[in-house]
Amino acid sequence: MFGSRVGSRFMVIPAAAVAVAGIVPAVTASASPAASNPCPSCGHNLIVNPGAETGKGANGDIKVKTPGWKQTKNFTETLYTWSSGDVTPTTPGPKHRGKNYFYGGPDSAKATGTQLIKVLAKGIGSGKVHYALSGWLGGFSTQSDNATLTVTFENGSGKTVGTTKIGPVTEAQRKGNSEMLLRKTSGVVPSSTRTVKLVLIMKRTDGSDNDGLADNLSLVFTLKK
Numbered sequence: 394m395f396g397s398r399v400g401s402r403f404m405v406i407p408a409a410a411v412a413v414a415g416i417v418p419a420v421t422a423s424a425s426p427a428a429s430n431p432c433p434s435c436g437h438n439l440i441v442n443p444g445a446e447t448g449k450g451a452n453g454d455i456k457v458k459t460p461g462w463k464q465t466k467n468f469t470e471t472l473y474t475w476s477s478g479d480v481t482p483t484t485p486g487p488k489h490r491g492k493n494y495f496y497g498g499p500d501s502a503k504a505t506g507t508q509l510i511k512v513l514a515k516g517i518g519s520g521k522v523h524y525a526l527s528g529w530l531g532g533f534s535t536q537s538d539n540a541t542l543t544v545t546f547e548n549g550s551g552k553t554v555g556t557t558k559i560g561p562v563t564e565a566q567r568k569g570n571s572e573m574l575l576r577k578t579s580g581v582v583p584s585s586t587r588t589v590k591l592v593l594i595m596k597r598t599d600g601s602d603n604d605g606l607a608d609n610l611s612l613v614f615t616l617k618k
Contacts, residue, residue, distance in 0.1 A: 432516025432616040439510050440591060443610040445470035450493035453477075454602065459495070462506035467498025467603065468595060479533040479571050479604050486573035487529045487609040494573075497538065497595030497603025504603050506593040512586060516616050520584040527611045530560040531573030533604035537564045538597050540605035544612065545590040546583045554583040561596070561605075573606055582614060 441461030442448070448460045450472040459470045470493045473482045480486060480494065497504045516522055530540045539561035546555040559576040566574060591612070595605025 430515075432513075432522060432614065434512040435516060435522060435614040435616050437613065439512070439589065439612045439614065440610050441508060441510075444491050444608055445493040445495050446491045448493075451475065451496075454499045456498050459506060462508060462593075464504075464506055466501035466504035468501070468504035468506045468593075469496050469498045470494065471496040479606055480531075480573070484572055485570070486531065487575075490529075490608055493608075495540070495593060495595075495607040497540070497597060497605040499602050501595070501603040502597050504595045504605070508591045510589040510591065510612075512589060512614070514587060517582055517586055517614070518584050519616070520581070521617045522582040522584075522614050523579060523617055524557070524582050525577065525579045525611070525613045525615065526557060526559055527575065527577035527609075528559055529573040529608045529610075530562045530576050531567060531571070531606045532562065532564060533571045533606070535564060535569045536599035536604055538595070538599060538602075538604035539563065540607040541594045541596075542607065542610060543592045543594065545592075546586040547588040547590060548583075548585040549587040551588070554585050573608060 448458055448470060450470045451457045452472050452475050456467040456469040471478055472493055473480060495506065526544055528542050532538045541558055541560035543558040545553055548554050557578055557580055559578055562574045562576065593607055595603050597603040
């Protein structure tokens with residue numbers, strides 16, 4: 394029932410009449426999908442800018458801003474089309490690679506990109522959530538420069554409750570070629586996890602530039618029955 398004031402009188406109008414008149418009453422919003430989701434942090438890639446596609450890739454041996462990542466030294470994102478780059482759009486690596494990749498950068502013995510990802514306790518506290526970590530990692534030619542992706546699971550107090558990693562891909566595994574190879578691992582997310590810390594570490598062993606390379610990183614949580 395709805396009310397309408399006529400002069401000094403208040404008249405009650407049936408809901409059916411309101412509908413006929415074309416007046417749409419307010420509707421109480423139903424529960425959001427997240428509220429009913431048994432694990433809101435599951436089912437999607439948790440990494441921000443996982444393929445170095447957000448932002449403008451460097452077209453040269455320089456450092457540029459890499460959105461979503463806290464950068465140290467000359468950690469950067471670089472265009473596959475950079476003519477003097479370590480890899481090209483057709484170099485062996487991810488099939489769907491976009492336009493950029495992660496690169497250790499010029500004059501850096503060690504460069505890192507870091508992310509802190511907050512996750513919701515719902516679902517994770519059951520101890521039934523599993524993680525799948527993957528990424529394409531590599532290096533340049535016969536040099537041994539490399540990349541490693543480390544994941545640290547932290548509780549609400551910031552204490553480490555578990556770790557995992559992929560990489561490095563060695564020069565021998567690349568057979569002396571400039572390329573990236575797929576590396577992956579999986580396991581159970583510690584039930585007390587509230588924050589996930591990712592560190593993409595590029596290490597230089599030869600030459601002046603840090604030719605640790607990476608692309609298409611992924612960290613996905615899945616709630617098991």
